[in-house]
Amino acid sequence: MSASDNNITSDLIESMRVNIREQLEAESVEVMDLSGNGRHVAIKVVSEKFEGKSAVNRQRMVYKAIWMELQDQVHAVNEMVTNTPEEEKKENP
């Protein structure tokens, strides 16, 4: 991958991170590029906004925040973890 491709990918990852953090008012967001070109990513989000929401609806909220990126640049979100702050404390005390 060329230096400019690397920049494009890291911009993409960063924009996803920012979009998720802002739209979900997230306590924390991690976006990891798995394939080296942004086409496969793993995402973890901790947000109070997940409280009371089903797994499907939580994922939907995250997807909506990165809808544009998913249209052509990101091929798949291979893994997604969506926790409320309370759930996060339980998993990672």
Next chain:
Amino acid sequence: MRTLQLSPSRQSAAAANNNNNSATKRQKRRSVVVVRLSARAENDDDGMMMSTLPLIDIQFEGFNSPDIPASPGIYAIYNDKKELQYVGLSRKISASIKMHCFELPAECGFAKVLPMEEATKVDLQDGWKRWVMAHVSESGGSLPPGNTPKNELWADRKKRGPSKPSLRLTNGMTPDMSFDALKPKIQEAIDEHKIVAFIKGTREEPECGYSHRVVNALNSLLLDFETVNVLDDKYNPNLLYVMKEFSDWPTIPQVYANKEFLGGHDIIVKMFEKGELKDAFK
């Protein structure tokens, strides 16, 4: 806060992995061998042939590599640490490798291929045996993990669920149908059938690993379900795009149960692994 905990295979996929095991160190000391692609692999050369063939990256969408031919021949699959997992023979190498990548994504990091265009079944079996024996000698007596007698994970899964044609949303005569005109047809399919999986490809020939694994999960629960091929532009014009709007969900596969959106690959597979999936369809 602890960082994202990925499964071990994803961790090494995320970081470039250049581990050298003893086999590759040995390979570097050998002289260069010219690889002849003939129907009958030479006895002496087989162990060397296998170790001098290049590793082809098959992670993520790598199985589509032009270096993987559609011809008959033999192949070897390595995990992302470049450890041999399986040696196989095939009438169509590209189809076999694609299926392994769909079924066992965590084990499929790299591949080596030896096309044998004019090969008979005996030629293929002989070549396969020699590659397996080459590994047995090198490893001090072990078979590749996927080739051990009890391991069924790599076998050609002809035993899929009962075959069923995909649902078609239109009669195939309206390729210019608008998104809005297709949506009621989607609704009809969801209303009339208990379980509908919108996938890329068909249940017999999925086009993507995620769709394939969702079909596998449903099949293994012996459920009766319908599939709709979002890539069939003749009968389901633009369904790939319309489905995203319809469900407000940006990816395929999508599974509907009892007229409700149940989830995509991630959710369906997680429910399946937790033993919750069958209940979701009651």
